[in-house]
Amino acid sequence: MGRTLRADARRNQEQLLAAARDVFTERGADAPLEEIARRAGLGIGTLYRRFPNRQALLRAVVLDALARSAAAAAAALEESPDAFGALARYMHAALDIKVAAVIPALMDQVDLEDPELRAARDQATAPMVAIIDAAHAEESLRPEVTFGDVGLMIVRLAHPLPGSFPADLGRRLAHRHLDLLLAGLRVGSPLESDLGDAGLTLEDLQVLGRTR
Amino acid sequence: MGRTLRADARRNQEQLLAAARDVFTERGADAPLEEIARRAGLGIGTLYRRFPNRQALLRAVVLDALARSAAAAAAALEESPDAFGALARYMHAALDIKVAAVIPALMDQVDLEDPELRAARDQATAPMVAIIDAAHAEESLRPEVTFGDVGLMIVRLAHPLPGSFPADLGRRLAHRHLDLLLAGLRVGSPLESDLGDAGLTLEDLQVLGRTR
DNA sequence: CATAAACGGAGGCTTGCCCTCCGGATATAA
DNA sequence: TTATATCCGGAGGGCAAGCCTCCGTTTATG
Numbered sequence: 001m002g003r004t005l006r007a008d009a010r011r012n013q014e015q016l017l018a019a020a021r022d023v024f025t026e027r028g029a030d031a032p033l034e035e036i037a038r039r040a041g042l043g044i045g046t047l048y049r050r051f052p053n054r055q056a057l058l059r060a061v062v063l064d065a066l067a068r069s070a071a072a073a074a075a076a077l078e079e080s081p082d083a084f085g086a087l088a089r090y091m092h093a094a095l096d097i098k099v100a101a102v103i104p105a106l107m108d109q110v111d112l113e114d115p116e117l118r119a120a121r122d123q124a125t126a127p128m129v130a131i132i133d134a135a136h137a138e139e140s141l142r143p144e145v146t147f148g149d150v151g152l153m154i155v156r157l158a159h160p161l162p163g164s165f166p167a168d169l170g171r172r173l174a175h176r177h178l179d180l181l182l183a184g185l186r187v188g189s190p191l192e193s194d195l196g197d198a199g200l201t202l203e204d205l206q207v208l209g210r211t212r
Numbered sequence: 213m214g215r216t217l218r219a220d221a222r223r224n225q226e227q228l229l230a231a232a233r234d235v236f237t238e239r240g241a242d243a244p245l246e247e248i249a250r251r252a253g254l255g256i257g258t259l260y261r262r263f264p265n266r267q268a269l270l271r272a273v274v275l276d277a278l279a280r281s282a283a284a285a286a287a288a289l290e291e292s293p294d295a296f297g298a299l300a301r302y303m304h305a306a307l308d309i310k311v312a313a314v315i316p317a318l319m320d321q322v323d324l325e326d327p328e329l330r331a332a333r334d335q336a337t338a339p340m341v342a343i344i345d346a347a348h349a350e351e352s353l354r355p356e357v358t359f360g361d362v363g364l365m366i367v368r369l370a371h372p373l374p375g376s377f378p379a380d381l382g383r384r385l386a387h388r389h390l391d392l393l394l395a396g397l398r399v400g401s402p403l404e405s406d407l408g409d410a411g412l413t414l415e416d417l418q419v420l421g422r423t424r
Numbered sequence: 425c426a427t428a429a430a431c432g433g434a435g436g437c438t439t440g441c442c443c444t445c446c447g448g449a450t451a452t453a454a
Numbered sequence: 455t456t457a458t459a460t461c462c463g464g465a466g467g468g469c470a471a472g473c474c475t476c477c478g479t480t481t482a483t484g
Contacts, residue, residue: 005429005430006428006429006430006481006482006483007482007483008429008430008431008481008482009429009430009431009482012430012431028374032471032472032473033472033473033474034471034472034473037432042431042432043431043432043433044432044433044473044474045430045431045432045433045474045475045476046430046431046432048473048474048475049430049431052474053473053474054473085404088404104373104374104375105374105375107375108375108376142392145392149388149389149392152373152385152389153389155373155374156368156369156371156373156389157368159368159371161316161364161367161368161421162240162316162317162367162421163316163319163320163420163421164320164420164421165420165421166420169410169420172408172410173364173410173412175408175410176361176407176408176410176411177361177364177365177368177393179396179403179404179405179407180354180357180361180393180396180397180403180407181389181392181393181396182396182403182404183395183396183397183401183402183403183404184391184392184393184394184395184396184397184401185392185395185396186401186402188402189395189396189398189401189402190395190398190400190401191391191392191394191395192297192300192391192394192395193391195388195391195392196384196387196388198381198384198385198387198388199388200385208375208376208377208378208381209373209374209375209376209377210375210376217460218450218451218452218459218460218461219451219452220450220451220460220461220462221451221460221461221462224461224462244440244441244442245441245442245443246440246441246442249463254462254463255462255463255464256442256443256463256464257443257444257445257446257461257462257463257464258461258462258463260442260443260444261461261462264443265442265443266442
């Protein structure tokens with residue numbers, strides 16, 4: 001059939017996806033596939049059977065990451081009493097999901113004509129935009145702060161630090177730094193100087209920053 | 213002799229150093245040396261004559277970066293009326309110098325027994341510590357914020373964003389995000405939740421984070 | 425227990441990078 | 455201007471890493 005995967009096969013596929021997410025996050029989109037297999041505890045042959053080439057694996061990781069991000073944003077929006085709280089909650093979630101670290105590195109290795117991918121992207125960005133708009137409306141989020149700022153800051157924070165910190169320490173540091181950053185995003189926190197004009201919209205981000 | 217380098221040779225050496233700083237920043241300590249030579253507009257042979265191996269080049273880049281950082285920190289401390297201003301000024305300078313992006317990736321590829329290197333490191337960290345201490349004393353810098361926080365945040369901000377942004381835009385974004393972050397570092401800016409215990413001291417940083 | 429499904433990893437192949445070496449170019453002093 | 459020490463460039467042999475296929479072995483499942 002192809003419809004029903006054998007139980008072990010399905011389990012392995014998920015392990016591959018998780019390992020790929022980690023490894024791509026750490027080493028970029030051209031990380032060795034053999035390391036992904038190794039980290040998933042599987043042979044390289046298994047990886048290639050499930051994902052016939054790098055492109056396919058990349059695509060699967062991106063789709064998965066976008067879906068998780070969309071869910072996290074929607075949940076944050078729904079379960080937070082105030083919009084700024086939703087923003088904070090979403091950004092923290094995005095760090096743990098490792099969404100942001102994967103997306104950008106992979107975005108330009110992936111076929112943007114692919115309708116499924118476009119749809120996933122749109123479904124992920126919509127609730128983010130909603131959160132940011134709401135926070136602006138609420139006048140809790142500094143008005144100069146754009147979608148691009150939020151997105152790129154997540155990218156920065158999600159990127160692993162160089163050197164070898166214990167894994168959990170790295171994670172805690174990212175959340176800590178995010179908390180400090182969030183304090184600066186609030187209306188009223190004291191800015192040293194004005195922010196200039198580098199704030200990028202969602203559209204800017206989709207147009208700029210593509211490698212090809 | 214050995215003392216006097218021919219004029220063109222000296223010029224080329226500096227171009228190599230600058231190119232190395234850029235390339236190591238972008239691609240890490242194992243970046244291809246041939247790209248460094250190419251970007252310096254020189255042949256690979258020239259690079260190898262000046263720096264007999266990767267280690268030597270790395271060492272030169274790190275020494276240079278540490279010296280620049282030390283100078284920037286000292287200048288910031290001296291020329292700013294208040295300590296928080298000095299902190300802000302130093303951090304912005306560190307971004308442009310690309311110090312922070314190079315140091316950590318290189319630190320663990322480099323021989324820490326080398327006394328010249330230890331000295332350079334100490335001379336670079338001392339004025340940073342002075343700035344941070346002064347800002348704490350002034351009660352303008354949030355007391356929980358440590359040396360490790362400042363250092364690692366510079367690392368985060370100095371790291372190039374994925375995708376291809378125009379070079380200058382990337383730079384402006386980093387400074388923009390630093391400004392927002394600085395607002396969050398000020399005493400009094402509204403924190404979402406407490407920061408936990410992941411603040412690293414200078415000593416922590418020197419012990420942890422080394423790969424070998 | 426039979427067999428379809430899935431696994432693992434050896435190995436041939438390609439690619440990219442390292443680093444040396446030496447013929448040619450260039451600066452500098454006389 | 456010329457002689458010569460100094461410096462440059464990049465071709466190329468060698469090596470290591472990663473890609474991906476292929477097939478003998480193992481495992482789930484009815």
